Amino acid sequence: MAEQMITRDLKVSFGDHQAVKGVDMEIRPRAVTAIIGPSGCGKTTFLRALNRMHDHTPSARVSGEVLLGDRDIYGDGVDPVELRIRVGMVFQRPNPFPTMSIRDNITFAPKRHGLAKGKALDDLVERVLRQAALWDEVKDRLGASAVGLSGGQQQRLCIARALAVEPRVLLMDEPASALDPTATQRIEDLIYELKKDYTIVIVTHNMQQAARVSDYTAFFYMGLLVEFGETDGLFTNPREERTEAYITGRFG
Amino acid sequence: MDTASAPPRALRLRLRHLRDRLLVALCLVALALAVIPLVWVLWEVVGVGVRHVSWEFLTTLPQPPTVGGGGWANAIVGSVVVVGMAMVMGVPVGVATGIYMSEYGDNLLGKSARFLSEVLAGLPSIVAGIVAYGLIVVTMGRFSAVSGSAALALLFIPIVAITTQEALKMVPGHQREASFALGVSEAATTLRVVLPAAMGNVLTGVMIATARIAGETAPLLFTAFNSRYWMEGVDRPTATIPVNIYSYAISPFEHWHQQAWAGALVLLAMVLALNVAARTLWARRARFMAGD
Amino acid sequence: MSRSVAPLPGRDGRARRHLRQRWFRYATGALALLVVVVVLLIVQQLWVQSRPTWSEWGLGFLVRTTWNPVQGEFGALPFIAGTLLTSLMALLIAVPISIGIAILLSEYAPRRLRDPLIFVVELLAAVPSVVFGLWGIFVLAPLVQQHVMPVVAASPLGLLPFFGEPGPGYTLFTASLILAVMIIPIIASLSREALMAVPRDQKEAALALGATRWEATRHVVLTYARGGIFSAAVLGLGRALGETMATTMTIGNRVNLTLDYFQSGYSMTAIIANELREAASEIHVSSLVAIGLVLFLISFLLNSLGRLLLMRTHTPGT
Ligand SMILES: Nc1ncnc2c1ncn2[C@@H]1O[C@H](COP(=O)(O)OP(=O)(O)OP(=O)(O)O)[C@@H](O)[C@H]1O
Ligand SMILES: [Mg+2]
Numbered sequence: 001m002a003e004q005m006i007t008r009d010l011k012v013s014f015g016d017h018q019a020v021k022g023v024d025m026e027i028r029p030r031a032v033t034a035i036i037g038p039s040g041c042g043k044t045t046f047l048r049a050l051n052r053m054h055d056h057t058p059s060a061r062v063s064g065e066v067l068l069g070d071r072d073i074y075g076d077g078v079d080p081v082e083l084r085i086r087v088g089m090v091f092q093r094p095n096p097f098p099t100m101s102i103r104d105n106i107t108f109a110p111k112r113h114g115l116a117k118g119k120a121l122d123d124l125v126e127r128v129l130r131q132a133a134l135w136d137e138v139k140d141r142l143g144a145s146a147v148g149l150s151g152g153q154q155q156r157l158c159i160a161r162a163l164a165v166e167p168r169v170l171l172m173d174e175p176a177s178a179l180d181p182t183a184t185q186r187i188e189d190l191i192y193e194l195k196k197d198y199t200i201v202i203v204t205h206n207m208q209q210a211a212r213v214s215d216y217t218a219f220f221y222m223g224l225l226v227e228f229g230e231t232d233g234l235f236t237n238p239r240e241e242r243t244e245a246y247i248t249g250r251f252g
Numbered sequence: 253m254d255t256a257s258a259p260p261r262a263l264r265l266r267l268r269h270l271r272d273r274l275l276v277a278l279c280l281v282a283l284a285l286a287v288i289p290l291v292w293v294l295w296e297v298v299g300v301g302v303r304h305v306s307w308e309f310l311t312t313l314p315q316p317p318t319v320g321g322g323g324w325a326n327a328i329v330g331s332v333v334v335v336g337m338a339m340v341m342g343v344p345v346g347v348a349t350g351i352y353m354s355e356y357g358d359n360l361l362g363k364s365a366r367f368l369s370e371v372l373a374g375l376p377s378i379v380a381g382i383v384a385y386g387l388i389v390v391t392m393g394r395f396s397a398v399s400g401s402a403a404l405a406l407l408f409i410p411i412v413a414i415t416t417q418e419a420l421k422m423v424p425g426h427q428r429e430a431s432f433a434l435g436v437s438e439a440a441t442t443l444r445v446v447l448p449a450a451m452g453n454v455l456t457g458v459m460i461a462t463a464r465i466a467g468e469t470a471p472l473l474f475t476a477f478n479s480r481y482w483m484e485g486v487d488r489p490t491a492t493i494p495v496n497i498y499s500y501a502i503s504p505f506e507h508w509h510q511q512a513w514a515g516a517l518v519l520l521a522m523v524l525a526l527n528v529a530a531r532t533l534w535a536r537r538a539r540f541m542a543g544d
Numbered sequence: 545m546s547r548s549v550a551p552l553p554g555r556d557g558r559a560r561r562h563l564r565q566r567w568f569r570y571a572t573g574a575l576a577l578l579v580v581v582v583v584l585l586i587v588q589q590l591w592v593q594s595r596p597t598w599s600e601w602g603l604g605f606l607v608r609t610t611w612n613p614v615q616g617e618f619g620a621l622p623f624i625a626g627t628l629l630t631s632l633m634a635l636l637i638a639v640p641i642s643i644g645i646a647i648l649l650s651e652y653a654p655r656r657l658r659d660p661l662i663f664v665v666e667l668l669a670a671v672p673s674v675v676f677g678l679w680g681i682f683v684l685a686p687l688v689q690q691h692v693m694p695v696v697a698a699s700p701l702g703l704l705p706f707f708g709e710p711g712p713g714y715t716l717f718t719a720s721l722i723l724a725v726m727i728i729p730i731i732a733s734l735s736r737e738a739l740m741a742v743p744r745d746q747k748e749a750a751l752a753l754g755a756t757r758w759e760a761t762r763h764v765v766l767t768y769a770r771g772g773i774f775s776a777a778v779l780g781l782g783r784a785l786g787e788t789m790a791t792t793m794t795i796g797n798r799v800n801l802t803l804d805y806f807q808s809g810y811s812m813t814a815i816i817a818n819e820l821r822e823a824a825s826e827i828h829v830s831s832l833v834a835i836g837l838v839l840f841l842i843s844f845l846l847n848s849l850g851r852l853l854l855m856r857t858h859t860p861g862t
Contacts, residue, residue, distance in 0.1 A: 467672025
């Protein structure tokens with residue numbers, strides 16, 4: 001199910017400010033790729049380019065190639081809706097739909113895409129909630145509003161919601177930044193579980209987290225991909241001076 | 253798995269996009285349904301009105317319908333005077349209320365004034381007329397320009413109060429603090445620092461409120477009433493453009509109908525000019541504020 | 545000189561300084577208080593002037609159906625009915641159109657087009673109601689009579705009790721159409737504000753799940769903003785109830801208790817506009833003012849409700 005993604009000379013600018021300045025990167029399937037770097041270096045901007053979320057920002061311009069499998073997602077005839085079914089996204093701030101129940105949050109997209117109906121839909125809800133380690137906490141109140149959940153639970157609901165579309169790639173933008181250590185722990189466990197089936201890209205400010213959960217790490221600095229490699233190597237033996245400075249906490 | 257589910261899913265996707273486009277088209281239709289009457293009204297008023305506006309229309313007194321000719325000069329003067337007096341009554345109260353609500357209004361009085369201003373802004377204009385009728389017309393024993401102005405002031409004040417409040421709220425708090433830190437009094441801080449910074453938007457509010465009352469008809473029917481002569485005093489019945497449009501429109505005379513269109517053109521030109529001026533002022537202001 | 549000690553502020557000094565520092569607050573406060581007093585004055589005036597009617601018929605005035613100034617018989621029901629019928633029909637027409645406009649402006653219109661379009665819609669609100677009335681008399685009413693009413697009557701809608709035989713041009717139906725046009729701007733602009741206040745991340749969440757723009761709008765943005773849209777409709781209804789000139793000039797001005805939109809009728813505002821200046825007897829004046837009082841109370845309630853809802857929906861965390 002998982003697919004690889006490759007970016008070639010990916011550039012994103014807002015007006016005349018270039019936030020991502022030509023990034024070449026290979027995102028491996030069935031692995032976790034972490035993106036680290038100081039605030040404002042273009043991590044979120046890069047991530048959002050991978051499922052064409054910039055389409056909805058009038059000032060944003062994207063150039064270069066992003067291959068999903070062997071197809072350029074910015075090429076002719078690619079439907080962003082279809083793309084986003086294959087490349088899911090979890091945002092930094094939990095954003096469940098407050099007007100919907102927990103169950104409806106999850107079934108919203110599968111219903112639109114016609115993925116399941118009736119009993120199959122119920123099964124789908126249970127499966128993704130179990131995957132997101134939320135089932136036991138919410139199974140008795142699926143009809144309740146999603147705003148009643150704690151921050152950590154909301155974020156796991158958002159992950160479950162993204163999984164319900166059965167994507168090949170899951171993009172996560174600092175998914176644990178607003179959460180306490182216990183909730184963070186659960187999300188990290190979850191990511192570890194998920195990578196068996198998915199390609200995962202996770203943006204994080206937390207170096208330990210990157211080291212714990214990821215197989216590959218990319219270090220961004222001022223819109224450029226400075227260093228990219230296996231996580232172990234990058235953390236223990238960075239090739240670039242700026243990478244070393246960052247991971248040892250000398251800036252950022 | 254892909255091969256099995258691909259065709260129905262692709263079809264479904266096409267339908268979804270189709271629906272997306274269809275509904276945008278419906279929204280466009282909705283916009284058209286609002287814009288068409290606007291264009292249509294403007295078209296008729298300008299098209300018919302322009303043929304009947306003349307120097308005579310703007311500068312002479314009305315003639316009886318059987319005579320023909322004549323103009324609305326007295327009504328034009330009357331409108332300016334009635335609206336002008338309403339502004340004289342309304343601007344101080346409206347602006348002061350706006351200042352109080354924005355600067356010192358975090359109390360019962362401020363909250364009540366805010367709530368009641370918003371409710372008053374939705375007051376049926378004819379009710380304002382009834383109040384002025386009861387208070388002034390009945391007491392004085394005759395229709396008068398000043399009673400019309402009082403009715404219009406009731407409609408004017410809440411709009412100005414609300415827009416002034418909003419304009420002052422947009423002035424950053426640090427400007428007030430800087431002034432207070434220098435030991436400047438409340439009055440001077442508001443009048444010399446906050447109000448000037450917000451002046452553009454306050455003026456915009458005043459202009460929009462003026463445009464609104466300039467077109468009001470209902471409250472004038474039984475306050476300012478009407479007159480065939482030049483204005484004889486603020487305590488006398490007075491002709492105004494909107495009331496004239498109404499009475500000429502419902503008259504049985506073709507010639508008067510034409511004058512009603514001409515009057516509508518004059519009124520519309522005044523009202524729209526005020527609105528456009530207010531908007532451009534506001535737009536310039538907004539750009540200025542965003543720039544710094 | 546430098547050694548001289550400033551006198552300690554005594555009671556008087558402090559009070560004076562307090563006043564110098566704060567007079568402005570009290571002065572503007574007095575004028576703000578005037579606004580509160582004005583509202584009380586409105587209620588007092590309407591009440592005092594309508595007393596004779598209430599003591600004659602009590603609340604029964606509201607359901608009496610005769611209106612005969614010559615015989616001194618007055619009742620408000622035909623006018624209340626006419627106002628409600630026209631306003632509700634206007635709302636029925638205006639709400640979907642306004643929501644469509646609001647969606648277009650907040651979700652779809654490119655930035656460059658948005659501001660001019662907002663301006664155009666707001667211009668609609670700037671056209672004086674007497675000008676709409678003029679247009680209604682000479683343009684819309686004949687058109688409705690010749691081309692719209694026959695079509696509606698012939699369609700399945702004609703089976704409803706609300707649409708009988710096509711009648712004259714000046715009807716409840718014509719008035720409803722004009723009212724709809726006139727309340728579209730307020731409902732559209734308040735709805736647009738409600739839609740634009742929906743957090744961006746809500747829409748993005750839906751899009752990232754593969755929703756089309758319409759689906760994101762319909763299922764997420766619109767439901768999130770439904771409170772704001774509801775209050776926009778309530779405020780629009782308040783506007784329609786109080787609208788005078790356009791109604792007076794197109795409704796037909798016939799005391800006629802009917803559900804048939806294709807007949808002439810009367811509204812609360814129209815009867816006041818037509819008769820107050822000429823009303824001779826005390827009971828006639830007081831009955832007109834009584835109708836004004838009812839109108840005021842209904843619109844006060846609707847406006848308060850609309851504003852309160854708006855405040856609630858714009859408070860974060862609800
Ligand atoms: N919508 C936008 N319009 C204009 N500029 C933007 C926009 N989004 C991001 N930027 C700019 O692009 C640059 C990169 O922003 P981005 O959000 O990608 O950084 P980041 O690495 O995710 O930072 P953080 O760690 O703080 O989340 C910043 O300079 C930011 O100001
Ligand atoms: Mg970021």
